[in-house]
Amino acid sequence: MSAGHEGESQVWGSISSLVGGPAVWGGIGYGLDRLLDTEVFLPVGVVVGFVTGFYIVYVKSQVDGGTPAVRTDTGDDAPS
Numbered sequence: 001m002s003a004g005h006e007g008e009s010q011v012w013g014s015i016s017s018l019v020g021g022p023a024v025w026g027g028i029g030y031g032l033d034r035l036l037d038t039e040v041f042l043p044v045g046v047v048v049g050f051v052t053g054f055y056i057v058y059v060k061s062q063v064d065g066g067t068p069a070v071r072t073d074t075g076d077d078a079p080s
Contacts, residue, residue: 014057021053022046 022045029045032038 010060013060017056017060018050018053020049021051021056022049025049025052 025045025048026042027045029041029043029048032041032045
């Protein structure tokens with residue numbers, strides 16, 4: 001896969017996380033509101049979905065292209 005397509009793939013993955021999170025959690029909230037005859041779970045679900053979506057995008061950007069989320073060096077190459 002070329003670098004251009006890899007970057008495009010990362011962008012679409014981020015967009016799907018940002019749109020899918022609120023859609024899924026909002027849908028769950030809507031279902032709970034209908035089941036329990038309330039009006040509080042839909043907005044809570046949408047907010048949880050946004051927070052989760054942004055968190056997933058942040059973590060993916062740290063692992064895929066940014067600073068590594070976990071240190072991989074062991075320190076063996078340090079001068080003695």
